[in-house]
Structures are given as C-alpha cells and as structure tokens.
Amino acid sequence: MKEDGGDPPGVWSAYGRLLQHLCKQVGLSEQKLGDAIGYSLEQAASVEQGRRPAKAAFTIAADRALEALSRRKLLSRVPLAELSFIISQEALRDLVGGPEVMRQRWRRLVEVNALQSQRNERR
Template identity: 60%
Template sequence: MTVANRRKDGRAVPSPRTVDVAHQRKREDDRPGVWVAYGKLLRKFRIAAGYSQETLAPLLGYSPEQVASVEQGRRAAKAAFTEAAERVLNAGGVLATLQEDVDLAKLPPFFRDFVLLEMEAVSRFDYDPLLVPGLLQTEAYARALFEGHVPVLDEDDIDNNVDVRLTRQKLLTKSPLVDFCFVLGEAALRQQLVGSETMREQYCHLLTQSRLRNVAIQVMPLGAGFHPGLYGGMVMVETSSHQQYGYFESQGIGHVVSEPARVSEFALRYGKLRSQALNIEESAAFIQQLAGER
C-alpha cells in the first residue's frame, strides 16, 4: 500500500470499497429479525408457486425492486402487500400472522413498549401542545413531518414511518371500542407545516374523527392562562386489566410511567386540563372556523 493510503499514524486508510462493504453489512445487521424471517418465507412461497420476482411483482401491485427489498428484509411489508401475497401465493395465513410483528418492528425502539400497552387499552387520553397527534393525522400531514425529520430520513424510512402511523389509526375503530380523548393546543392547529389545502384537509379530518362515538376532541386556546399542559405533552392509558400508565415524549425520546403515585399525578393534571379546555362543541366550532380561514 502506498504512503497516500496511510494515515499519519501509519494505520491503513480503508478503501472506498471496504467502507461500502462495511456500511452494507451494518445495514444488514440493523434489519429487524422479523423482516428477515418474513422475507425468507415470502421467497419460499414465491419459488414454490413458480414465480420470479419480476413475474410476481405486477400481480402484487409492486415493483420487482420492492419485492426484492422485502425478501431481503430491507423493507417492511405493508398490510396491502401481505394481503396480495397471501392471495396470489396461497400462503395459508402464514405471512398474515407475521404482519403485526412486522409493523411493530417499524417503530422506534423507545416507542414499542408503549404501543404494546396501547394495543391493550380500554381508554387513551392524549394532550398535544404543538402537533396534531399521530392517531389523528392525515397521510399528507404525517409525511410532511417525516420529510422534515432531522437527521434526514431516506425514502424507505419515510414510507415505513408513514405506513405504521396510518396503521396505528385502526385503534380508533377497533372492536371493542377504546375510549379516546384528545386535547390539542391551539398552537398545534395553527402550525403551518404544509400548504393551506393540506391543512384544510387536516382540519376536516379532525372534524370527521370527532364524530366517532368513542372519540372526543377538545382545544386548549392560547389565551387560557396557566394550565397543567404547559409542562408538556402527555398520554394516559388504562389497559384491559385496569392498570394505568402515563407516557411522555420529547426530541425522539419517550418514557413510560408506571409508578402509581406518578401516574396519579398525570391523571390529576389531565382532568384539570380537560376542565380548562374548550368543550367538545366549542372545539368543533373552533376547528371549523380554522378550516374556513384556509
């Protein structure tokens, strides 16, 4: 190796090819195990059915590159992909059985414990001061958030994040129904993340969701004075076993609160918060007014 390929301390400088190989191995090591297992099963069913990736792709409504990514465990299969693969490959429900775990692995590690609690919830109360909560976001609003993420996400990560966020919204209508309450800070509604038409669509979506029997949406106006929500956002969850938990998140770091005394403080603050916010009818009128301003 020439002198130009060594550092001042005498150690060899990795060649670009070595760096690329190392980077690829790291990406492969980062693949969730359930994605890899799903991909191996998909490949097995595809070969057994006599399809190549190129011939299977149009039958699923995806490109050959996307099929290859799923088989290699680099991309998570969406629910629609799995439904099509089950039908075309006669997979007997094997792939569908993995879908929930595939979706869970899309989530950031810090959020997974909370989502497992959320899936067992009988009630979920949420306060968001700065953004529309994920369970109420439109696809366009969610995509704008992930496209503006720092550090920058690649397209696959953006698609995965949007998909899992929209998939989680099934919680709003699952049976048995979960009792939801969302208190939104006025700033969350006025924050112009995207164009006027997309924000109008978001407001209309909030109004539609507020008409669900199990969903209450309230607005905390900016002129309300001091209220417990000024400490930051929070979520309260009660599970089917009547265990209560709190959750809060900031700058991509989340924490589940299980200590009874601390959870009780969350409940006290949330009750006070709801009493100070606009009521359900006033909140709907407020959001309707914002929709008309766009």
C-alpha cells in the same frame, strides 16, 4: 457499510424488526410488502432482516402502504382504542403544508371527534 467491517449497524436490525412487526399486524408478507411499495422481494427481505439500510424512498413508500392498514385500523377497531390528546392552540394554527393540508388536518380532527362522540353516546 458495516460497523468495523463486522455486523451491520444495530439500527438496521431495529428498523427491520419494527417493519416486520408492523407488517405482521396488518398481514403483509415480505413479498406483499415489496409488491405494495414497488421493491423486489429480495430488497424488502434485506431491509426486514437488517442486512441493508432502508433508504428514505423505501421508508416513505412503506409508511404509505402501512398507513391505511394500521393507523386507521386502530381508530376504527372494535372495541375502539381509547386515545386522548391535548393539542395546543398554536399547533392547530401552525401552517404546515399549505392550505389544503391544513383543511385535511382540520377535517380529520373533526372526524375523530365525531367518532369519540358516537362512542360516548353508546355508553
């Protein structure tokens, strides 16, 4: 499925470059990525190199594998990354994913707030 029978679509390459960058940030090789998400080295390499599109299942599995290694790493690194957000009250009350997801969302907000409070106390 190439554009005009020529090169693969640019979005495939862009996705692959982003995936390579994220994997590099957390120290995952193509082989380790494939192992972590249940895909072969060839499949992972083909997506990273932009030769084939990432299917939804691949993207979901890769996001899960990279999530703990990148998102949490950013929030716990030293020096701590400074992030500020303004969250509307409606966004906090909007029921997304059911009661358990809402509890997890609130717990995470409390955890992040506690981290910020600890950081401010050290200053």
